[in-house]
Amino acid sequence: MNLHGIDLNLLVAFDALMVERSVTRAGIRIGRTQPAMSAALSRLRALLRDELFVRGTNGLQPTPRALELAEPIGHALAEIQRTLDFTQEFDPSSSTVALSIGLSDHPAFRFLPRLVAKLREVAPGITLAVRNFTSRDDAISMLDAGEVEMTIGVPPTSTGRILSVPLFEERFVCILRKDHPAIRQGLNLETFLSLTHLLVSPENDRFGVVDTALAKQGLKRQLALTLPQLYAAPALVASSDMIATILEGVVEASGQAERLYVGNPPIELDPVPFTLSWHRRNDTHPAQRWFRERVIEVFSV
Incomplete structure (x- = not known):
């Protein structure tokens, strides 16, 4: 089956019908009118070549094919919902996100043990990958390519797409x-x-x-x-x-x-300044914003 021809809204309608076993109640559940839900069910039947739901004494009854599809479709929708929720909020205590940071040698020696200890305390499920770089231009290349979410080193060459905040100075x-x-x-x-x-x-x-x-x-x-x-x-x-x-x-x-x-x-x-830098495209990402705040917190101690 070609996924390009599938409307995600049909899967949402299917999931609602499995829960409510009523076209009317399923429509209320997802904010659709009864005619719109009936049309969605017709499209699902044509797409999947099965009746999916038949009328019974206690409302709509799922066919064996519908029962077979219910769990994987429900799981897929839940995963999509979690992904979309992740872009709006971030819970470090339960997150299993993978984050990456580029470090020159001195910041790695100076602050990495404290940062790792902090992450293990407040976000034990997070995986942190560290990449090394020496040149400030390497840092920009890594951020541009998405190889790391942020870098710590001497200030990179000024560019509008790279954002930075000062962390510390060394004499x-x-x-x-x-x-x-x-x-x-x-x-x-x-x-x-x-x-x-x-x-x-x-x-x-x-x-x-x-x-x-x-x-x-x-x-x-x-x-x-x-x-x-x-x-x-x-x-x-x-x-x-x-x-x-x-x-x-x-x-x-x-x-x-x-x-x-x-x-x-x-x-x-x-003195030599060291900055935390990240790409503008990642500026509002909740997990990365949280991580940047923890980096700044570690350096303020």
Whole structure:
């Protein structure tokens, strides 16, 4: 049977007739007149090639074919109703929806354990899928393609179809191994430039924010190592003579803080903002709106 030729309203009428066993009462149940219900029953009989309902002493009696169809049609209509209801309201305690989020490394380390704990507490049936990205342009591509519902990272390139709210900022700090001789000299600009540097660049650039700030003063630092793995830097610095300028939260979450000296950079560096971003087409989706609110809640703690 070609589904394109089936009017969903006929299935609604069939379900009402199964419940009420009366054309008149079935019409009242779904808001149709008696003639409209009679016409619907005629169309159902022609479509399914069966009488479906015959008159008996206690109203309409379903045929064996109607009884065979009653359960699957009722189930299908209930599923459609639940789907449509889901677009209007969202109950996290009973939902089994699957949600996805794109995360760069630092937000994943900083907030993912708290977010997962929150979801398990208030929405135990939800499945969360996490996707990694490094470039802000990758985040936009993932949102455009519908691969994730939202992303957390540095602000994406401004575009009207991508909506964002700020979540937090991270300031830069300089780290050296705890017993590095340069610490006794004081971490001034001269000492800073005399050291070999580790540059963390998730996008594999060899010119970072520190290099940009130094270039404005006609200065340049000596790079010993460039790597994309943010959380590898503290351990590498703790076991070497290199200095690194990285986000303060990375040091705190790395498990290496006790092995490191942490100080302020001798040059002015703006903090790094992190935002929650999502596609405009998902802005009013109840489950995704609820999830975004939980993400913001976790970051506000």
